[in-house]
Structures are given as structure tokens and as C-alpha cells.
Amino acid sequence: MIVRPERAFDFDAIDAVVGAAFDNEHDPEVRLVRQIRANDGYVPEFSLVADDEGDVVGHIMLSYVTLGDRKILQLSPxxxxxxxxxxxIGDALSRDAIMRADEALEPLILVLGHPNYYPRFGFVPARSLGIDPPDDAIPDGPWMARKLANYDPALTGRVDFGPAFKL
Ligand SMILES: CC(C)(COP(=O)(O)OP(=O)(O)OC[C@H]1O[C@@H](n2cnc3c(N)ncnc32)[C@H](O)[C@@H]1OP(=O)(O)O)[C@@H](O)C(=O)NCCC(=O)NCCS
Known part of the structure; x- marks a missing residue:
């Protein structure tokens, strides 16, 4: 199995993987993937597939959201x-995405996800770094950030997910 950037010919297979993983072909996550691709925050080189001899078995996206006047990467879905x-496979995709973001000198990756899964990759509660979610109703547990080598502690404030995340 290899992890590689997605290509247009993968898009149907990615829809199928995302739809099956989240248990509904028409669910918000399938739309989210399409909306991210259609928006400014899309970064093709950070949208990765796990390719097992030509079969797409997993998918991860890092795309830009905004924090004040800065663009910050968000992991989803x-x-x-x-x-x-x-x-x-989720492990391989997550670690590969983090490595690529680090090599690109990004400071940070945000995620709104399972609080039992992401800490193994170095994610910590984002509010502990002074980074607030778009909605105060989002609890501390799932709102996490992974500091990268180029982390900048001045990156604080409230995140705006932007139009791609409005489903
Ligand atoms: C979450 C997901 C991406 C993990 O991928 P994976 O390839 O199965 O994960 P890995 O093999 O790398 O790791 C397995 C670990 O993930 C844990 N895990 C799987 N689903 C989980 C969940 N919903 N919440 C917390 N932990 C979860 C497993 O318990 C296992 O833990 P262990 O290593 O302590 O035994 C996958 O289960 C999935 O696609 N789930 C449905 C979609 C989803 O929930 N995506 C995440 C949105 S934040």
C-alpha cells in the first residue's frame, strides 16, 4: 500500500470510501469532500489516498481554514x-499528511475529531494553545491541534472554517 496525492480519476472511488466509512453515500462527509475541492482552501498535494495496488482503501484531506489573517490546515475528513x-491505514494516512505539512513548513494542523484517536499522532487540545473553534458549543475533547516544527505561538484566536464546511 502506498499513500499518494489524490487525482481526478480517484474521485468516484474516494466518494465510495468516504460514503461507506461514514455509513451513507449521501452523507455530509461526501459533500464535504466535494465542497472542499471546490473552494479556495483545497490543497491537492495534501489530499491523499491510501492506494492498495490500485484500490483506494482510505482518504484524508488537509485544507485551509482561517485564523485571523492566517491560513491554517485543518484535517477533515x-x-x-x-x-x-x-x-x-488511518494511521499511515494521518502520519503521512502530518509529515507532508511539516515538510511544507506549515505551523499547525487542526482537527475536529475523535478525542481517543488523534492524540496518538501528537494532537493536543487546541484551546490549550489559545485557538478557539468557530462555535463555542464545540467541546474541548474533539477540538485538537498538532504543532509542527514551524509552530508559531502567536497563532491564537478564533478559527473560521469558511464556506466549504457549511453543509
Ligand atoms: C477512524 C478511522 C479513520 C480509523 O482508521 P483505521 O485505519 O481503522 O485506524 P487505525 O488502524 O490506524 O487505528 C485503529 C485504532 O483506531 C481506533 N478507532 C477507530 N474508530 C474510532 C473511533 N470512532 N473513535 C475512536 N477511536 C477509533 C480503533 O479503536 C483502534 O484503536 P487502537 O489502535 O487503540 O486499537 C476509521 O475507523 C474510519 O474511517 N471511521 C469512520 C469514519 C470516521 O469516523 N472518521 C474519523 C472522523 S474524525
Missing amino acids: LAVRPERQKQK
Whole structure:
């Protein structure tokens, strides 16, 4: 299995993986992937597939949201085909995405996700870094940030997810 940037010919397979992982082909996450691609925050080189001999078995996206006047990467969504879960495919995608963002000298990655999953990759509560979610109703647990080598502690304030995340 390799992790590589998505290409247009993967898009249908990605829809199928995301739809199956989140248990509904028409669910918000499938639309979210399409909306992210259609918006300014889309970064093709940070939208990755797990490719197992030509089969797309997992997908991850890092795209830009805004924090004040800065663009910051947000991890969403992450999906692994149900019958291939718990085989470290999500792990490989997450670590590869973090490595690529680090190599690109990005300061930080945000995620709104499972509080039991992402800490293994170095994610910590984002509010502890002074970064607030778009909505105060979002609890501390799932709102996380991964500092990268180029982390800048001046990056504080409230995040705006932008139009791609309005479903
Ligand atoms: C979450 C997900 C991406 C993990 O991918 P994966 O390839 O199965 O994960 P890995 O094999 O790398 O890691 C497995 C670990 O993830 C944990 N995990 C899986 N789903 C989880 C969940 N919903 N909440 C918390 N932990 C979860 C497993 O318990 C396992 O933990 P362990 O290593 O302590 O045993 C995958 O289960 C998935 O696609 N789920 C449905 C979509 C989803 O919820 N995406 C994440 C949105 S934030």
C-alpha cells in the first residue's frame, strides 16, 4: 500500500470510501469532500489516498481554514473503507499528511475529531494553545491541534472554517 496525492480519476472511488466509512453515500462527509475541492482552501498535494495496488482503501484531506489573517490546515475528513479498518491505514494516512505539512513548513494542523484517536499522532487540545473553534458549543475533547516544527505561538484566536464546511 502506498499513500499518494489524490487525482481526478480517484474521485468516484474516494466518494465510495468516504460514503461507506461514514455509513451513507449521501452523507455530509461526501459533500464535504466535494465542497472542499471546490473552494479556495483545497490543497491537492495534501489530499491523499491510501492506494492498495490500485484500490483506494482510505482518504484524508488537509485544507485551509482561517485564523485571523492566517491560513491554517485543518484535517477533515479521514475515512478508511470499513472492511479495511483497524489495519493502520488511518494511521499511515494521518502520519503521512502530518509529515507532508511539516515538510511544507506549515505551523499547525487542526482537527475536529475523535478525542481517543488523534492524540496518538501528537494532537493536543487546541484551546490549550489559545485557538478557539468557530462555535463555542464545540467541546474541548474533539477540538485538537498538532504543532509542527514551524509552530508559531502567536497563532491564537478564533478559527473560521469558511464556506466549504457549511453543509
Ligand atoms: C477512524 C478511522 C479513520 C480509523 O482508521 P483505521 O485505519 O481503522 O485506524 P487505525 O488502524 O490506524 O487505528 C485503529 C485504532 O483506531 C481506533 N478507532 C477507530 N474508530 C474510532 C473511533 N470512532 N473513535 C475512536 N477511536 C477509533 C480503533 O479503536 C483502534 O484503536 P487502537 O489502535 O487503540 O486499537 C476509521 O475507523 C474510519 O474511517 N471511521 C469512520 C469514519 C470516521 O469516523 N472518521 C474519523 C472522523 S474524525
